[in-house]
Amino acid sequence: MTYKITALPGDGIGPEILEGSIEILEALAKKFEFEYDLVTKDFGGIAIDKHGEPLPPETLEACQNSDAILLGAVGGPKWTNPKNRPEHGLLGIRKSLKLFANIRPTIVTEATAHLSPLKESLVKDTDFIIVRELTGGLYFGEPKYFNENQAVDTLTYTTEEITRIAHIAFKLALKRKNVVTSVDKENVLSSSKLWRQTLEQVSKEYPDVTLNHLLVDACSMHLITNPKQFDVIVTENLFGDILSDEASVIPGSLGLSPSASFGESGPSLYEPIHGSAPDIAGQNKANPSGMLLSLAMCIRESLHQPECAQHLENIVFNTINEGIATKDLGGSYSTSEVFEAIKKSI
Amino acid sequence: MTYKITALPGDGIGPEILEGSIEILEALAKKFEFEYDLVTKDFGGIAIDKHGEPLPPETLEACQNSDAILLGAVGGPKWTNPKNRPEHGLLGIRKSLKLFANIRPTIVTEATAHLSPLKESLVKDTDFIIVRELTGGLYFGEPKYFNENQAVDTLTYTTEEITRIAHIAFKLALKRKNVVTSVDKENVLSSSKLWRQTLEQVSKEYPDVTLNHLLVDACSMHLITNPKQFDVIVTENLFGDILSDEASVIPGSLGLSPSASFGESGPSLYEPIHGSAPDIAGQNKANPSGMLLSLAMCIRESLHQPECAQHLENIVFNTINEGIATKDLGGSYSTSEVFEAIKKSI
Ligand SMILES: CC(C)[C@H](C(=O)O)[C@@H](O)C(=O)O
């Protein structure tokens, strides 16, 4: 079976980190003897420039016909029309492909713990995953409008949507340390009351997993004061956006964190947590680790090559350990030099 | 003129930190020769126990007839009825008294910088204020309900509400470093689009103040990676809840941070950021600093005794500097011992 991959380089540093990663994928496929078809499509700002919209029909169709999507990054100061933003492409692709589960691991390794803004003793051995609901909540609820007098956004969740994401979190915890922390604002929001009660309900099907509840404001503190306490965190869309970005700086650089988004069936999407970093775009400075670790998630989950994925993850961290790293990690290597080193290690 | 103060000890550690602080206020009033009337009322969980509701009419009336309200903390595991929570008292008092502006300073002093979960070099000299809108947004918008199938919360803001809080932020910045950072989620939320455009509008009246915009997810990172960059942060209710709690751990202990809430006229409310900490309640262990620094804000803003306020702030920090501190600050003193030491220094 030949898997189909759609590559969406996007904007800013997106193309440089994705192109290099595709070469790594080629080398890995040779070594581990698997095949894939890859097409590259316009997405984000570049698609606005070339086709007038961030998610052109041709791009969406290619994605729909894929097993996996590799995304670089989108956005930049160039695209200022509030009605036609690169980011809208991201929201559109999530919604169209029903990518409701966003998985964001935070892992602190030996090699970068000292780079964390937090004290090394606090972050060492941190290893948790944030499961963010990605197609509900304030991002998509209607009514949603503004005029010169007032604005409205709507936060909606159905029990079905909450149940679905809860199962993802519990299943993940079963493969890990058996602890789920559900984050909500139950003392204020109706949606959080339904969220909490649904999580309790679903937890009955997972007697081996401990379910804890934490308020979102408290969680924003705990992530800093004691990140090691977490195993799997599950939360709604906007809370997940804020908390996963907060978590992403814990390992020492935003450039390290990968993410994956899954639907109930159909293609999955893999992208680094970081954005398009227009300030360093085209300068061969970007840290490719977040993209490469996203590729590793893709190889494991969509191409079903767990050994290959593990091999890639080991190489990425070993390379950093050896000091072959970009500036954000305290190194002096360029993006392409890091890719070279990784290719050699394959 | 004799100012009227209503004291609301509340639950958990609330009574112990507030009673001691009232004695400090007595001593300060003697030294600085001012007068006040103080009444104490039931509020929060204790009011549910005694009157069946967290904000009894008598309590609200006393608050309405005051110049200032001193609040300890509310809540605890004892009150589990989701329809009748101690926290509802807090939301009720904010709404009834139209306390739309919540001011939360984050200051890192010499004495506690080493206790921060962040690296000392990153946090030293941090000094910013979060201005949180407190009576709008998802907390109060309608419709707001849930049933067994779905839930809805509504995020509404009027231009008037945004304008009002923007002025508070700009005026504060004029007295400080002239920088306002407005935090929103403009790439997704309609309310944030109106927020950003209104902030731009109001900023025209403050040509000496620089206005920056930051997305809430990015802000949650910046607070950790570079807290020194901020002067005045202004944001909507829920973002302010999350970000100010995140910020509150930066100085080394949650027990250090004060807050003040203002309306357009009428009484102001002063309370520490921390909660009721039921796990240590009644054990004479609670750090009274957050309450005392809230009292200092009250003395400055509502009793109009700036020298007295400064004196109290100096004493609080000097006492910590001298090592007379509770366990959360690495000390071995009890709550009452800290109060004793502070009283002696007056
Ligand atoms: C670009 C933006 C719409 C997006 C989000 O808020 O989901 C981004 O911040 C993310 O976390 O992937």
Ligand SMILES: CC(C)[C@H](C(=O)O)[C@@H](O)C(=O)O
């Ligand atoms: C208790 C709760 C309703 C409250 C809030 O969310 O506003 C608290 O977290 C706070 O920040 O004062």
